[in-house]
Amino acid sequence: MLAARTGTVGGKIVDESTKLRKYSVVSLGNKAPKSVAENGKGKRHSAAGQVQPRSGKTSLLYELEMNWYLRVCDLSYENTVACRTGMLYRNLGKSGLRVSCLGLGTWVTFGGQISDEVAEQLMTIAYENGVNLFDTAEVYAAGKAEVILGNIIKKKCWRRSSLVITTKLYWGGKAETERGLSRKHIIEEIVRAMSHVINQGMAMYWGTSRWSAMEIMEAYSVARQFNLIPPVCEQAEYHLFQREKVEIQLPELYHKIGVGAMTWSPLACGIISGKYENGVPESTRASLKCYQWLKDKILSEDGRKQQSKLKDLVPIAERLGCTLPQLAVAWCLRNEGVSSVLLGSSNPEQLVENLGAIQVLPKMTSHIVNEVDNILGNKPYSKKDYRS
Numbered sequence: 001m002l003a004a005r006t007g008t009v010g011g012k013i014v015d016e017s018t019k020l021r022k023y024s025v026v027s028l029g030n031k032a033p034k035s036v037a038e039n040g041k042g043k044r045h046s047a048a049g050q051v052q053p054r055s056g057k058t059s060l061l062y063e064l065e066m067n068w069y070l071r072v073c074d075l076s077y078e079n080t081v082a083c084r085t086g087m088l089y090r091n092l093g094k095s096g097l098r099v100s101c102l103g104l105g106t107w108v109t110f111g112g113q114i115s116d117e118v119a120e121q122l123m124t125i126a127y128e129n130g131v132n133l134f135d136t137a138e139v140y141a142a143g144k145a146e147v148i149l150g151n152i153i154k155k156k157c158w159r160r161s162s163l164v165i166t167t168k169l170y171w172g173g174k175a176e177t178e179r180g181l182s183r184k185h186i187i188e189e190i191v192r193a194m195s196h197v198i199n200q201g202m203a204m205y206w207g208t209s210r211w212s213a214m215e216i217m218e219a220y221s222v223a224r225q226f227n228l229i230p231p232v233c234e235q236a237e238y239h240l241f242q243r244e245k246v247e248i249q250l251p252e253l254y255h256k257i258g259v260g261a262m263t264w265s266p267l268a269c270g271i272i273s274g275k276y277e278n279g280v281p282e283s284t285r286a287s288l289k290c291y292q293w294l295k296d297k298i299l300s301e302d303g304r305k306q307q308s309k310l311k312d313l314v315p316i317a318e319r320l321g322c323t324l325p326q327l328a329v330a331w332c333l334r335n336e337g338v339s340s341v342l343l344g345s346s347n348p349e350q351l352v353e354n355l356g357a358i359q360v361l362p363k364m365t366s367h368i369v370n371e372v373d374n375i376l377g378n379k380p381y382s383k384k385d386y387r388s
Contacts, residue, residue, distance in 0.1 A: 085130030086129075086358060086359075087129060088333075088361075089101065090339045091260070091339065092205070092232055092260045092339045093258050093339060094259075095205055095258070097232070098132075100130055100132045100133050101333055101338075101339070101341065101358070102131055102341055102343055102355060102357070103131060103166075103340045103341070104122065104126040104131055104133070104342070104344075105135045105264060106137075106140055106149060107135075107137070108140075108344065109346050110136070110149065111145045111148055112140075112144075114346055114347070120152050120155070120156075122351050123149075123152050125348055126351065133166065133340050133342075134149060134163065134164070134165055134166070135167075135262075135264075136149050136165070136167050137168035137169075138167060138168065168209055191222045191228050191229075194206035194228075195223070198229050205233075206232070207233035207262070208233075213245075216259060219231055230257065231259060232258070233259060234253070234260075234261060235262045235264060236264070237264055237265050238263035238266065238332055238338065238341075239268045239272060240331065240376055241272075244380045246261055247335065247382075248380050248382045260337070261338045262342065263338050263341050263342065264342040265342075266328055266329045266332045267325055267344075268306075269286075269294055270284065270285055271298060271307075273325050274324055285346075309375055309376060312375045313375055316375075322357075322359075322363075323353060325353060326356050326359075327357075328357075329357035330358075330360035330361045330364050333357060333358075333361050334361060334369065
């Protein structure tokens with residue numbers, strides 16, 4: 001997925017709000033630029049993945065299509081990746097693109113916190129567990145994250161046709177012409193640029209990241225007015241302590257124009273992992289110089305209150321037979337408006353643990369969710385009911 005960002009302060013990422021401000025996102029779907037994934041002979045690779053339905057008519061239609069396909073190919077459901085791995089797949093918004101409900105992100109880790117060898121281990125674990133969505137951005141490690149991701153796909157010889165690679169645009173190089181949303185940088189202005197990128201076969205879908213609901217709606221309106229391609233998703237932060245946008249604003253966009261939610265930071269940059277319970281240990285993300293904003297947040301009064309609430313959630317996790325991070329990820333997945341949750345891990349053990357959240361998802365009953373809401377005390381409410 002390709003994303004274009006907007007909003008900088010002195011050309012640098014400053015804090016969590018100004019740092020990853022707004023993006024235009026383009027989903028590369030089954031295609032990727034040569035810099036992302038291509039072998040020496042010009043052939044593209046990716047991993048295979050099967051899918052599971054969402055709900056209602058879409059669910060029934062998908063089941064009929066899948067059964068027909070399996071019969072034609074003389075296959076059984078047991079042959080599918082979904083059956084073999086237990087991974088769940090969902091439509092990205094109301095588009096036809098199927099993505100694993102858990103994806104792997106590369107922010108901070110690829111080209112930064114971890115070695116290329118560990119990055120390969122993480123991608124292999126994700127791939128073997130049915131993950132088909134891998135997220136990156138041109139600004140991650142000054143472009144190294146994209147290169148590492150592409151090299152791993154090339155080395156592993158995964159079939160490119162079934163991988164969904166997403167990237168984001170805005171912050172690029174140091175020169176004025178190497179960043180922003182100008183025609184020089186991404187061919188031309190946002191909606192027309194993204195339509196051009198898709199029409200040229202460089203991407204399959206596009207969406208936004210960190211855009212407001214009003215901006216997304218404006219992009220959709222412009223696309224319809226000039227017969228261009230509208231966005232299909234919004235990449236948004238979503239976790240136990242950040243709920244308003246995904247639970248109130250995005251459902252309206254989904255029901256009105258079909259924009260889905262791809263969420264990131266399910267563990268709130270590690271805050272929910274429990275590693276910051278007694279301060280900020282060395283070698284953690286918050287200890288890095290460029291993440292002083294995260295350290296300040298953890299050590300603030302609000303940060304201490306959050307840690308207290310997390311302690312109250314531990315008994316619920318123990319009752320469900322899972323860890324707190326698994327509970328947090330499953331809590332994000334239980335939102336039917338979320339197409340995929342992007343995971344960020346710095347070691348194989350963390351990734352394996354977080355992928356285990358899929359086993360916890362069936363246990364997220366309304367009673368458990370209400371218990372969590374009572375402890376958090378931050379559930380946003382909407383007067384609208386889009387089901388009617």
